[in-house]
Amino acid sequence: MRYVSDVGALARKDLLLELRAKETLPSMLLFVISALTIFHFALPAGTSDVAARGLLWSALVFTALLGLTRAFVAEREQGMFDALVLTPCDRSAIWLAKSIAVLAFLAAAEVVALPAFAAFFHGLDGRTVAAVALADLGIVAVGTLFGAMAVAGRARELLLPLLFLPAAIPIVVGGVGGYLWFLVLYDAIFAVFAWGTFEYVIAEA
């Protein structure tokens, strides 16, 4: 029970911060709509459904990357990491709370992006929506772990895409092919991995 309330308090902190500052979500929304607009011009007329769907997945991965890059910036710049590490709570709770907050931003961006995609291109099927929902879980699980690593370095914004994109290739494969079981497998494996190793990433920060 302690664990759940810790996670709740930490996630609430992030959501409240975003509600007041309004930094991450508006930029994610603008980014994903701009990306879809660029795709319209990048694709030749009469392009197949499959090609457009492939581009949707790259738009989603890069939008998530935008949110993940911002996720730990406040912690690092305001010296919040020291406070978090000193907090008498399980450190994996920090990962879980941050993942929930990023997932909320990503889901909010997709609530706009998916209908926009359906309107701009060929429409959507239920399978794609389900795949997006499952992929989101894997993206935030892995992205939050790598985000905490990247923010500790000097390169920061530059580093996260390098760490994250190779690991996100399986998500894109599962999403474009519509292999829901594969996405579930990915989510399960890497959520457990990130949950178990996160404490090492921030322990000495």
Add this chain to the structure above:
Amino acid sequence: MKLPALTTVAFGAAVALIFFYAPTDADQGFSQRIFYFHVPIALTSYACFGWGAWKALRYLRTRDERADLESYVAIHQGVIFGALTLVTGSIWARASWGVWWSWSENQLVLFLVLFLFYCAYFMLRYSVDAGPARMNMSAVYALFGVVLIPVSFLAIRLSQRFIHPVVFDSHAPSNMTGSQWLSFIVSFAAMLLLFATLYNVELAGKRIDAHLRELRELLGRRLDVGPQRAQAPAAPAPGREPA
């Protein structure tokens, strides 16, 4: 001194077997012999990544700084062998299909993904200041890599279904004859020995480097105490980042 000598002997034997003993492939001809380099190099690269992850796990369990350095060196060798895998695979694709790159070779695509992933390991390592935080992150990233290998492999297998409906048969002869097996096994052993030798050499170099830096700092501190040298602390050698 035994290991380098053994490596040299094994390599000589492997080259001799590959070029003079192994039969020429009826279908692909002479160029098929690159198989005896390409596949052992690829398998050795997996061994490097596995060894690096094992050392990373050792580090997280024991907090032994030597394990961190060993993990780094193993992954460094793994990336070198991985680059060689990409190069030899590309040459093979050129020789047998006339293209430098083929997305239908699962192993080659997997190596591209792994190569990108492990190159970022160095970006991560050199972007964080040396210390326990960096050791922890490197270890977690190295462990992530070995989990990612099977997942990526599965993903690439799946992607064949919707990107390439026709899957080429694998290059490796599934029913290798005895002489082919012998050449392959000797070549694989030679590659593993080469990895072990290079690993030892790089590790020794890095340790000497770290030791030298310690001594230099110690000396600098001693000299600082003297009144006339107070203004000139011994500077560390420029461009030398601790690994």
